[in-house]
Amino acid sequence: MVNHQTIVDRNTHLSPEDLAALRDNLHEQRRFREDQLRQITAAASRTGRPSQRHSAARTEVQETLAACARMVLADVEAALDRISEDRYGTCHRCRHAIDRDRLRIVPQARYCALCQLTPAAGR
Numbered sequence: 001m002v003n004h005q006t007i008v009d010r011n012t013h014l015s016p017e018d019l020a021a022l023r024d025n026l027h028e029q030r031r032f033r034e035d036q037l038r039q040i041t042a043a044a045s046r047t048g049r050p051s052q053r054h055s056a057a058r059t060e061v062q063e064t065l066a067a068c069a070r071m072v073l074a075d076v077e078a079a080l081d082r083i084s085e086d087r088y089g090t091c092h093r094c095r096h097a098i099d100r101d102r103l104r105i106v107p108q109a110r111y112c113a114l115c116q117l118t119p120a121a122g123r
Helices: 003-013 016-047 052-084 102-104 113-117
Strands: none
Touching: 003 102, 052 102
């Protein structure tokens, strides 16, 4: 008979293999975001002189894409730091383990699913 605690432990414990796979995924995401930022910067410098309206719209889209890429890159870097500091996989809010399946989907996750969905003052 499997009790609830066993199921929870199995879904939250990160084996060395899990951790290595998650680290590799984070490194891949970092490379992707760094390449994305380089491409956005290169595209911004290549643009000619189209009409003012198109130029403003293109600039706004590029700035938004770059901001999103920088934000994800910062989250990825923070997750890699947590791995190197042996703090990875622990919710920043409740300090419980983050579910392994959640980390496989969002390896840079800082919060467990419950804390991510629950509004908190000051966050």
